[in-house]
Amino acid sequence: MKASLYLVLATLFWSGNFVVGQAAVASMTPLDLTFWRWTLAAVPLLVLAHLAEKPDWRAVLRRWPVLLLLSVLGMSGYTLLLYGALGHTSAVNASLITAANPALIVVMAIFLLGEKTTRLGWTGICLGLLGVLLVLSRGEFERVFSLSINTGELLMIGSIVLWGCYTIxxxxxxxPAIAATAVQVAMATVTLAPFALAMHVRFPETAVEGWSLAYIAVFPSLGAYLLWNLALKSTAPGTAGNYLNLIVVFTAVITVATGTPLTAVQIVGGVLVVAGVLLTGMKGQARLGVARSVKVA
Structure with missing residues (x-):
């Protein structure tokens, strides 16, 4: 019961990142948000990892080449594209495209690693793709073939491809999961610093910007990671992975609660994406190891 609560709260925090991030990019750049998010989260995550996992830091740091690659892909690249996308598309659309991530990872594992799936798995992948195409085209599929797709949605596709590579x-x-994440976050802070200086990254200047960054740094960056990893101590990765479907639901609920109605295309697309992910998961996401390394926001 406690693990389920942790998973629900983690997905709620990640959902909030889409909504808060969309509001924040109205006055802050994606680089502003990405750099300060990881800078503010780095030290607390390192302390958390040391207290919770007591890792052998020398052994962890000996893997610095792969940790650096993961940091560039998952912390810097994914997050920059995510916040860039939220400047051009809605939080709901972004979360719907992200919901296809587990199915995308299964496809990448099949083609890159030679892993297998069943007909049911392929049915789920196709359903999820159909749902994403429905959202991208706003119900007009000719938009896909004419390449008339919103810039934000193209950036979101790029972000989930990067996250797929990260996960593989x-x-x-x-x-240890938290230690690996903490080192990647610290590396993102260091590698982004020259760009931050060159682009004159600024700290939040208004109360709204400050509270937005505080939420992003504390809840999706610290709280969600802690809760997710605590839940995985007593929950199978495949089971935990299914909770990621709640991100679309929570994002939609928060969006509606803040006064933005959902369209019929978003609702139908969301149902197809979630159904596709569930069918794909029946093939055994636990074996693919998807849930343990999926961070969605």
């Missing part, structure tokens, strides 16, 4: 690599990484 990270699933073979044998080290």
């Amino acid at each position: 690599i990270a699933r073979r990484l044998e080290m």
Whole structure:
């Protein structure tokens, strides 16, 4: 029961990142948000990892090349594209495209690693793709073939491809999860620093910007990671992975609660994406190791 509560709260925090991030990019750049998010989260995550996992830091740091690659893909690249996308598309659309991530990872594992899936798994992948195409085209599929797709949605596709690559690599990484994440976050802070200086990254100047960044740094960056990893101590990764479907639901609920109605295309697309992910998961996401390394926001 406690693990289920942790998983629900983690997905709620990640959902909030889509909504808060969309509001924040109205006055802050994606680089502003990405740099300060990881800068503010780095030290608390390192302390949390040390207290919760007591890792052998020397052994962790010996894997710095792969940790650096993961940091560039998952912390810097994914997050920059996510916040860039939220400047051009809705939080709901972004979360719907992200919901296809587990199915995308299964496809990448099939083609890159030679893993297998069943007809049911392929049915789920196709359903999820249909749902994403429905959202991208706003119900007009000719938009896909004419390449008339919103810039934000193209950026979201790029972000989930980066996260798919991140997950394929990270699933073979044998080290404590929070420690690995904390080192990647610290590396993102260091590698983004020159760009932050060159682009004159600024700290939040208004109360709204400050509270937005505070939410992003504390809840999706710290709270969600802690809760997710605590839940995985007593929950199978495949079971936990199914809770990621709640991100679309929570994002939609928060969006409606803040006064933005959902369209029929978003609702139908969301149902198809979630159904596709569930069918794909029946093939055994636990074996693919998807849930353990999936961070969605």
